[in-house]
Every structure is written in C-alpha cells, then in structure tokens.
Amino acid sequence: xxxxxxxxxxxxxxxxxxxxxxxxxxxxxxxxxxxxxxxxxxxxxxxxxxxxxxxxxxxxxxxxxxxxxxxxxxxxxxxxxxxxxxxxxxxxxxxxxxxxxxxxxxxxxxxxxxxxxxxxxxxxxxxxxxxxxxxxxxxxxxxxxxxxxxxxxxxxxxxxxxxxxxxxxxxxxxxxxxxxxxxxxxxxxxxxxxxxxxxxxxxxxxxxxxxxxxxxxxxxxxxxxxxxxxxxxxxxxxxxxxxxxxxxxxxxxxxxxxxxxxxxxxxxxxxxxxxxxxxxxxxxxxxxxxxxxxxxxxxxxxxxxxxxxxxxxxxxxxxxxxxxxxxxxxxxxxxxxxxxxxxxxxxxxxxxxxxxxxxxxxxxxxxxxxxxxxxxxxxxxxxxxxxxxxxxxxx
Amino acid sequence: xxxxxxxxxxxxxxxxxxxxxxxxxxxxxxxxxxxxxxxxxxxxxxxxxxxxxxxxxxxxxxxxxxxxxxxxxxxxxxxxxxxxxxxxxxxxxxxxxxxxxxxxxxxxxxxxxxxxxxxxxxxxxxxxxxxxxxxxxxxxxxxxxxxxxxxxxxxxxxxxxxxxxxxxxxxxxxxxxxxxxxxxxxxxxxxxxxxxxxxxxxxxxxxxxxxxxxxxxxxxxxxxxxxxxxxxxxxxxxxxxxxxxxxxxxxxxxxxxxxxxxxxxxxxxxxxxxxxxxxxxxxxxxxxxxxxxxxxxxxxxxxxxxxxxxxxxxxxxxxxxxxxxxxxxxxxxxxxxxxxxxxxxxxxxxxxxxxxxxxxxxxxxxxxxxxxxxxxxxxxxxxxxxxxxxx
Numbered sequence: 001x002x003x004x005x006x007x008x009x010x011x012x013x014x015x016x017x018x019x020x021x022x023x024x025x026x027x028x029x030x031x032x033x034x035x036x037x038x039x040x041x042x043x044x045x046x047x048x049x050x051x052x053x054x055x056x057x058x059x060x061x062x063x064x065x066x067x068x069x070x071x072x073x074x075x076x077x078x079x080x081x082x083x084x085x086x087x088x089x090x091x092x093x094x095x096x097x098x099x100x101x102x103x104x105x106x107x108x109x110x111x112x113x114x115x116x117x118x119x120x121x122x123x124x125x126x127x128x129x130x131x132x133x134x135x136x137x138x139x140x141x142x143x144x145x146x147x148x149x150x151x152x153x154x155x156x157x158x159x160x161x162x163x164x165x166x167x168x169x170x171x172x173x174x175x176x177x178x179x180x181x182x183x184x185x186x187x188x189x190x191x192x193x194x195x196x197x198x199x200x201x202x203x204x205x206x207x208x209x210x211x212x213x214x215x216x217x218x219x220x221x222x223x224x225x226x227x228x229x230x231x232x233x234x235x236x237x238x239x240x241x242x243x244x245x246x247x248x249x250x251x252x253x254x255x256x257x258x259x260x261x262x263x264x265x266x267x268x269x270x271x272x273x274x275x276x277x278x279x280x281x282x283x284x285x286x287x288x289x290x291x292x293x294x295x296x297x298x299x300x301x302x303x304x305x306x307x308x309x310x311x312x313x314x315x316x317x318x319x320x321x322x323x324x325x326x327x328x329x330x331x332x333x334x335x336x337x338x339x340x341x342x343x344x345x346x347x348x349x350x351x352x353x354x355x356x357x358x359x360x361x362x363x364x365x366x367x368x369x370x371x372x373x374x375x376x377x378x379x380x381x382x383x384x385x386x387x388x389x390x391x392x393x394x395x
Numbered sequence: 396x397x398x399x400x401x402x403x404x405x406x407x408x409x410x411x412x413x414x415x416x417x418x419x420x421x422x423x424x425x426x427x428x429x430x431x432x433x434x435x436x437x438x439x440x441x442x443x444x445x446x447x448x449x450x451x452x453x454x455x456x457x458x459x460x461x462x463x464x465x466x467x468x469x470x471x472x473x474x475x476x477x478x479x480x481x482x483x484x485x486x487x488x489x490x491x492x493x494x495x496x497x498x499x500x501x502x503x504x505x506x507x508x509x510x511x512x513x514x515x516x517x518x519x520x521x522x523x524x525x526x527x528x529x530x531x532x533x534x535x536x537x538x539x540x541x542x543x544x545x546x547x548x549x550x551x552x553x554x555x556x557x558x559x560x561x562x563x564x565x566x567x568x569x570x571x572x573x574x575x576x577x578x579x580x581x582x583x584x585x586x587x588x589x590x591x592x593x594x595x596x597x598x599x600x601x602x603x604x605x606x607x608x609x610x611x612x613x614x615x616x617x618x619x620x621x622x623x624x625x626x627x628x629x630x631x632x633x634x635x636x637x638x639x640x641x642x643x644x645x646x647x648x649x650x651x652x653x654x655x656x657x658x659x660x661x662x663x664x665x666x667x668x669x670x671x672x673x674x675x676x677x678x679x680x681x682x683x684x685x686x687x688x689x690x691x692x693x694x695x696x697x698x699x700x701x702x703x704x705x706x707x708x709x710x711x712x713x714x715x716x717x718x719x720x721x722x723x724x725x726x727x728x729x730x731x732x733x734x735x736x737x738x739x740x741x742x743x744x745x746x747x748x749x750x751x752x753x754x755x756x757x758x759x760x761x762x763x764x765x766x767x768x769x770x771x772x773x774x775x776x777x778x779x780x781x782x783x784x785x786x
Contacts, residue, residue, distance in 0.1 A: 318612065319609050319610050319743075320609075321609075322608055322609030322610070322611075322612050322613075323609035324609075325609065325613075326608060326609055392645055392648055392744065393744075
C-alpha cells in the first residue's frame, strides 16, 4: 500500500490539470507574445488563469502576476516592494518562523541597509501580536507574515493583524506568504487588508514551476527579473503557459465544494491526532495551549487542516521516516521543502520544543485526496515500527 | 591544428614478453574513454599508441579523457605531415613552429626519430637539415642542444609526426592488466581514493556497499552509486554489490557489548566482502583505512578486522594523512559527492566510547554470542545482494 502524507512538500496534479497541460504542451503551444493566432490562443490561457485565480481571491485579474514558484513570488513581493518604497523607510518586520523563501531575501535586504525585526511566536506557533504592534516605527514600510506555517501548521490571525498594523501606520505594506494557506482558507486580500499575497501551484495539485503574486493595484513594486517586459514589465520572461493554465485549473477545482472538503480534512486530522497520541512517547506540536487530551475540534480548527507535526520520543526522525518509507508511507522530517540538508527546523526551535525532540519530529501532511484508510494504515505502521526502533539507539 | 595525439607510456616498456598484453589493454582503454566522444582511430604502431581525431573534435575534452587512462605517462599533441618531399616537410615543420611559438626569441633543438629506415636521410641528417631550414626562416631562433626552450621532435614513419609539448598523463598501468580486487566502498572520502589508487596499478575493480535501511537512506545509496560512477571514469565498467546489512547489525547490537559493535560489524563486512570477492574471482580486498584515523582504524583494530579473511587486504591509504587523501579526492572529483551529509551504516549506532585497542581474544569471545543466528544471516545477505552495473 502506498500512502502519500507529504502534501505540504508537494502534491499530485489532478486529472483535469494534467489533461489541460498536455493540451497546451502539444496543441496550443504558441508564445503568448506572438502576433499570430497561435499567440492569441496561448494568451487566452493566461487571461483565463488570471481570472480563475482572481475569482478565488475576489480581486481583479490585473492584480495577478505569474511567477515560476512560490519562492519567486515571495522574492518579488519583498525585494520588489522594498525597492519601490525605500524612500519612505527601510524598516521591515517579519516573524521567526517564515519559510526560507521569505527569510533569505529579507536577509539580503538587511545587507543592503534595510533594518529587520523578527517577531517571536508562542508555544503553538502563533505570533505575539503585542510585540508586532510595538515594533512598528515611523520608517516601517513592510510587514511580512506567513498565513499557515509549513512545518507545524500554525495559523495567524491575518485579518486582525492587518487591521491593527494599518491603524498604527496606514501606509504599511502587508505581505502574506499564503503558499500553505491557499486552497485551505478562503483568502480575500481586499477585505482582509493584504497588499501582497504569494501562492504556489504545486501545493494545490497544480504543477511545479508555477506560482503567482497578488499585488494590490494601489501598490507599486519593482521587478527583480529584467528582459522583454512581459506581465507589464513586472516579470519578464515568456510565460510558462502550460503551468499557468494548470495553476488556474487547480485553483478552481480546489474551491469547488470547499467547506465540506475542509471539514472532512479536519475530521481526518482530529482522528489521526487522537490515534497517534495513543501511542507511547508521542507529542503533537503546534496545537493551542488550551487543547485538552480529547483534542476537541474547536482547538484543532485553530490550526491548518492539513499539517500535523508529531514528535516521537527516543526515535530519530530520519530513521522513522525511512522505516515508514519501507512500508510505503511517505512523510517529511521537520521541513523537507527547502533542501535535504539536515538542518534544525526554524519553526520547531521557535515554538521552543525540547531540544532532543527537534530531531525526532515528523510532519504528516494531508490533501483532499487523503483517505481514512490511508491514515489508519499509517497509524498501524507506526504502532509496529516505534517499539522496534526504540530498542536500537545510540548509547 | 592538432589532428592526432602520440601517447607515451612508461612502465609498460619494462615488461618483456608480456608487453603486448599491456599495450593492447592501453589501446583498448583509450578507445573506451574516447568512444563516447566521437570516432577516433586508436592504434598501436612500433612501440607507440597513436590517436587520430575526427574532424571537429574537442581538444580539451579529448585531453581530459586521455588523462584518465592509467598507463599513459604523457600525451603529445602532434601535427601529421604527409611525407611527399623534403621541401613540403620543412615548410610544414616551419609553419608549425610559426603558429605555436609567435615569439621567436627562444632557444631550440631538433630531435629526429626514424622508424622508416629506408628514409633517404639519417636521423642526425634530419636534425641538421631541419635546424638549418628553421634558422634560415626564423633568424631570431637560437640553437641550444643542452637546455633548449623548444624541443621539436620529428618522427618519420609512414607519415611524419611533429610535436613539441608533453601533457602529463596519470601514470600507472592500464586497468585490467593486473587482476581484479573488491573495494569496500562506504560513501566517505577515503574509500573512492583507495579504489582509484589500486586501479592505477592496473587492477580492475568491483565494489561492495553495506546498506542498512531504514537507518541509511535511499539517498545514501545513491551517493555510493555516484561515487562508483566517479571511480569508473578511471576503471571502466564495474559491478557494485549492495549488501543489506541491517539484520546483521541489529543482531550484533542485541548480542555483543556496545563498545565492540563497530569492530565486530567491520569483521562481518570483511567476511562478506571476501565471499563476494571469491565469487567474482578477485585476488584481494581494498579498503580506505588509514592508521589511527578513527577508533576502528587503530593498529589494534586493523589487526582485529584483518584476521577474519585470508585474502590479501590492500590499504593504499594506510600511511596517508587526511589532508593528503582529501587532496587526491578533490583531484579525482569524488570529494564533492563524498561530503554529502548522509549517514552511512558505520556511524548509526556508533558508541560514544568505542574500543580503540580491541583485544583479539575478547572480540572472538563476544562473537561467539552470535553463533546461533549469524551464519544464516550472512547467507541471507549474500543471497539477497543487489548488483548494480556501473558503466
């Protein structure tokens, strides 16, 4: 049996996405910039995808810029906005649990005389809002906060944060890394006060090599790639039409029958947590501190529906991962997204879990394709493997 | 300009009646490394190997490939001139000097070799006449027969070969002329270097890797496959045996004192490697061990791992410092792969304080505790070995 529980790393494309992409690759393969009919047909896919994503976000399709990845969308948002507004100020605020594709470009800005503040999080991974509000200064231009954390599934109160920071300083630009949240939450940037929102295709059953950045039409950003002036000069480079078409298609499918799907995922998450916590030496990370041993749905729902971070005392996560792999269960150790170099996980350190558990933590991540049978099988394997692995350890 | 290479070899020249075996092996290895690059003509000719290149060949790529062939002491890029008449020959040689050495204010010497003994001029005559021609054409040139800056060699065969530069080859002897050995390949820095060094003496290689899933990952195995590919650039194709070692390792963990785990584990690796080596008609084992580098490589530990096999164990790095091993690894392009951070099976259960001076009697006593199940496990490991052909 094969059970794929690494959907926060990447997902399988849907049949409709695959079919559409094949059609674009084989039949409608024109360059959208070409003047002839082939170009016009290709351009229609771009317009349609932009419209599909805009509809999901309730924004104007002109506010969507396609990128090659979530990473590029984050880079474009942060570097692009910092460059555009550097006269207004050079202070940027972010959190301690951001993905490297936010963290690294910000560190690069810091080297170029921007000033950074990192807001800490509590034990469940939610940022300490008072510290955020207190750190806003006269020259703060940009705040970047991830909606859903990729390692532990912690969710931030994006709407409340947007409202508060803008009431303190109304010209702050608010960037949200929505890569793990898009498709799991209804995100309406205009209503919620988000100025820049990054999304990625391959986390939502779209293709790898696709991403998008929403840029509120009242915000200016500078490009980070230069060339033929595609996408109003903000992102040069021939558009990856098949991937963009796939991204739009995936987004549409995702928000169809949305609420029941998410409810079902939460129910799976709850039952998985209940079952796994019955095993010996298991700690669930990232749940709100008021969570009881019964793991009530109210508390589960304060976290993302698809990410479950579990520490297994006395077991090395890498070994457990490979042991599960031998039985067809695929998961991540900490965060597998950035690279396969073993490095301590940022979010796990930030939520202050005991040091010896950091290297004993796995991430199980679900998708709408995950079934109860999948999770039952995974639990069964864990029940069998854990005692065996605990017998053999370094002494 | 160069359309051919003259390959010089060193030690092969010393071999008596077997010489043709070495020369054929060298020719075949050269043909082997050049084959993917294009249609080269590689042939033996009177104590030399000549490589004639196809049109539009890539000079750098060709030299690089030749520098991976053991047995080559140097590679001379040559200009080939058809032996039509003396005037055409002198003009051809003059043009060669003109292109290669734009600054003529240098000292030179002409050396002639005459394989074609029917040639109208003797070697000293060729030198004299050619020197005179060059001096006349390029008056700035000066003759120095003792330490010339330009040594111009003119070899007269069915055609005439002109060359003046020697690119160093790797030396050693052609792979396949000296039997076969089984390399214990771990994924670290040392073992690929050890394999390279033994292969350089003309030895064909097979390799064995001990895989311990789930403790070692698929990526750790891929890394070893990549390292084997790196070595095979020098050795040609080889077989990589992947032994599933998990059960044996856990059994030792269960039964033996923890601080002896590594040493006993290594003894079983040697035993299994020797069995595979026998099946593969190998004449020895090769390891990357170096005295004192880690606990399992002290003199005591080596004595202990050595005693379990009767086949010779070659340890070419035994007296090398780590730094020197790293230098070779970088040179042969295995270093970057070796330092990828995947755990190998020697480190997963390593004790905080492993024995550094294992006593042979104690170790043998500890091993007796394995008697009940170990033979079956070794048999199973041998039976389930995965063979990967590295090309």
